[in-house]
Amino acid sequence: MIFIDSSKCTGCGQCTRVCPFTVLRLNQEGKAENTGKKCIACMHCAAICPADAITYDSRPAVAEKTQPLPEDCSTTVKQLIYQRRSYRRFLKKKVPGDILRAALDAAENAPSAKNEHPVRWIILESKEIRQCIMDWILEYCKENQVSMELISEYANGNNPVMGENAVIIIGICRRNSINPAQDTAIALTTAELLLQAEGIGTCWGGYLTRFLNLIPECRMVLEIPEGYEVYGTLLAGYPDRQNYRYLPARKKAEIKII
Template identity: 30%
Template sequence: MLNFKVDEKKCVKCAKCVNDCPGRIIKLSDSKIPFIPADKEESCILCQHCLAVCPPAAISIAGVDPLKSVEPKSALADPEKMDALIRCRRSYRSYLDENVDAAVIKKMLDAAANAPTGVNSRGVKFSVIDSREVMLKFKTEAMKRLTELSAAGKVPEEMAFFADFAQKWNEKKIDIIFRNAPHMIVTYASKTCPTPDVDCIIALSYFELYAQSMGIGTLWCGMAKWLVSGLLPELKKNLGIGEDSVLGYFMLFGRPAVKYARGVQRKAENVNFVKM
């Protein structure tokens, strides 16, 4: 059940919900009150556009109270501040040896959960290492297995540098892959998800920008993705990721141990404006 409800006392019969519904499944009754026919309910993608577009907050769907939603007037970011946030985003490779507060991590995850997905499938899942202790255990296990793989001569030539990473870890505890980050988040989605790869990337992009606003450093960790997807797929089990899932991407995060004095300067140069 969609639990699509309309407060008829509030409804102004503007039909904005009807016109904005992506699936065009909302209809008007003879009295001009919106409703969703029972045979159309399965076509709803739960985008909540109807709830969002209704001026008097007369519509509720899936048990969501419209009065608890954020209003656009408080959501408009100052363009200059948004530009500064983007330009000051850095890839952090040095972190403080401390846990990020659980409440902060939850806020970042909630932000990522609001990222758009193909067909609003909302199929992105998150595997989160939220403590230094677990991160150390995972990293130690990864390096142990990588060392064994290297000793058995099973590291492909094109990935031979991973053997060097394992050696540096074993000899000097130099952490080239995970950068001594206290936390890690991994996105993944079901293979039945319409657009699993891009959805996972977009979700982490939302996570990263919100993290930046909270003073949390992040790093898109391609090395970890390559390690797990290319050399040690069995580590997916440690992360709670099943074989029926598409592995998205890895992101390290934590309180940064370095402070950048300014943002960088880049311009859009590789642009093709289409003319027909």
């Protein structure tokens, strides 16, 4: 619950203006107060308060004060977005766990429906488990006559499902959360951009996401809880001899203004 320390509150009203559900208001004394309405804990109020007067559940409501963005920030972000590529072949070089964790921690800052942040993560590094999952996928394809291209590609030494030497980030989410697919995609996109900024190549695992949900053995070996589903996977690693020099031509966005 949001608590405002009236001894610190200056009555500037900034917290009341940014609250998305009018949980806060200024009282007769000109101080901010909690109306008791349901709060989604977005912490906009605490992030904007100039007097550090707001706490949440008796704990500090902000981690640290932010600094103004550097002048070249927009240029750097634009360059990162345009130069992002999908990598599928990686060096046999372990991605440090602290880099993976930092990217996934940062993904908690991504927007989510009603501030639920329902996404949970599985990092798959084990070669043995990866091989078991790949064997189950190939068997499923053969038995059900689906995605048969995977069988021929794998026989030719190419693995479109898991790439080569990848660590795999798996985003799982409760099926009954408000927007599980969107929340997972936004969080994974945030993590992906941060990883690529650190020199870690990534690729979205469309095949892998689909088959992990279809094959019970995959869910079991990954210990995916009941009621959860895989909504996104990301292959990650240090790119192996993939230094792209040019931006590919893309069509312009289709936009309709009403």
